[in-house]
Amino acid sequence: MVSWFRRKTPDAPASAPTAAQANPEAVSRANDTPAEAQPEPAPAAAGKLGWMQRLGKLLNTDVAELLGRNPILDDDLLDEIETALISADVGVTASTELVNILRKRMKAREFADAKALLTALRTELVALLRPVERPLQIDLTKKPFVVLTVGVNGAGKTTTIGKLARRFKDEGRGLMLAAGDTFRAAAVAQLQAWGERNGVTVVAQGQNADTASVAFDALQAAKSRGTEVLIADTAGRLHTQGGLMDELAKVARVLKKLDPEAPHEVLMVIDGTTGQNAINQLRKFNEKIPVTGLVVTKLDGTAKGGVVFALAREFGIPIRYAGIGERPEDLRVFDAEAFVDALLPEALG
Ligand SMILES: Nc1nc2c(ncn2[C@@H]2O[C@H](COP(=O)(O)OP(=O)(O)O)[C@@H](O)[C@H]2O)c(=O)[nH]1
Ligand SMILES: [Mg+2]
Numbered sequence: 001m002v003s004w005f006r007r008k009t010p011d012a013p014a015s016a017p018t019a020a021q022a023n024p025e026a027v028s029r030a031n032d033t034p035a036e037a038q039p040e041p042a043p044a045a046a047g048k049l050g051w052m053q054r055l056g057k058l059l060n061t062d063v064a065e066l067l068g069r070n071p072i073l074d075d076d077l078l079d080e081i082e083t084a085l086i087s088a089d090v091g092v093t094a095s096t097e098l099v100n101i102l103r104k105r106m107k108a109r110e111f112a113d114a115k116a117l118l119t120a121l122r123t124e125l126v127a128l129l130r131p132v133e134r135p136l137q138i139d140l141t142k143k144p145f146v147v148l149t150v151g152v153n154g155a156g157k158t159t160t161i162g163k164l165a166r167r168f169k170d171e172g173r174g175l176m177l178a179a180g181d182t183f184r185a186a187a188v189a190q191l192q193a194w195g196e197r198n199g200v201t202v203v204a205q206g207q208n209a210d211t212a213s214v215a216f217d218a219l220q221a222a223k224s225r226g227t228e229v230l231i232a233d234t235a236g237r238l239h240t241q242g243g244l245m246d247e248l249a250k251v252a253r254v255l256k257k258l259d260p261e262a263p264h265e266v267l268m269v270i271d272g273t274t275g276q277n278a279i280n281q282l283r284k285f286n287e288k289i290p291v292t293g294l295v296v297t298k299l300d301g302t303a304k305g306g307v308v309f310a311l312a313r314e315f316g317i318p319i320r321y322a323g324i325g326e327r328p329e330d331l332r333v334f335d336a337e338a339f340v341d342a343l344l345p346e347a348l349g
Helices: 002-008 025-030 051-068 075-087 092-107 114-132 157-170 185-198 211-225 242-258 277-288 307-315 336-341
Strands: 145-150 175-178 201-203 229-232 265-271 293-297 319-323 331-333
Touching: 075 092, 075 114, 092 114, 092 307, 114 307, 114 336, 145 157, 145 211, 145 242, 157 175, 157 185, 157 229, 157 265, 157 293, 157 319, 157 331, 175 185, 175 211, 185 201, 201 211, 211 229, 211 242, 242 277, 265 277, 277 307, 293 307, 307 319
Parallel strands: 145 229, 145 265, 175 201, 175 229, 265 293, 293 319
Antiparallel strands: 319 331
16 A cells, blocks of 8 residues: 555655654664665554555455455445444544445435445545645745644654655755754754754754743744744643643744744644544644644554544644655655545546
């Protein structure tokens, strides 16, 4: 699946930098094995198929076989589809809605065969994601355009910043990073090392500094230099940690002292393997600081990536990018059709 996704969206930079460049913390892990020899990142839990494989299995392999034996268009087929959607974590409500639409159309004799029904499912899935297919536009009249990344620990914020920085650099944009994860010295070092390797200025104040103060400093520096994009990291926090959540609102308030419109993008990074809990996380973060865009990471090899559909349905917040690996080039501009195509046989497209 991932190889398909990569093939279909060839917007990766020509030179493939190592994972360590985006995520220096990976250096220690990668020391004795060359990057190329690294195993597939974040494999799905043992015994589990990736969600796309799982859905794909029903909609591809099983369906190919199903089509071969001239299947009956009946409620059993719809039940099978519903189960596949729910186990891919599309969410019960969204899955039921989708299947109900198909059921109505089936009863109205709109489908000649099972294949026609699956084509309709594909169209419905794309339609569910279309409203959130709104890529991040850097407004160059803002100097800088401030991106504040938020999310729980380990979601992939710092990795995503590395990937974004690479992307923006390739586009020739003036860039600065703010090491706002002041919780762990390693987090500051992670961003600094990345910046040094790639010639990107990283504003940092060291461990235990106030995140809002780091962000303020960085914005001041970026303004005086005429930098185009400033990306600020923050410490991961649980959506249940009230004090830490309030701190995010403070970061935004402090930035507004220098630019009333900043941050221009509050980018929440969500681990695609989180499953339905992602809904709750987004709701809580959004209460503290309005989230304007999402990055869903770890869509490589997860059994739970269907949460993208649930998020789209529940919030309608733009999904800017999909993270499909640990390397700098493993970030795709979110594309509804490519995403759905990755789980349905092309023959149905
Ligand atoms: N497989 C995979 N791993 C990822 C992806 N994005 C991030 N990671 C890994 O997830 C872990 C946590 O990432 P990090 O950026 O430090 O998370 P943060 O705490 O939110 O800053 C690291 O081991 C990353 O390499 C992705 O798209 N796919
Ligand atoms: Mg981090």
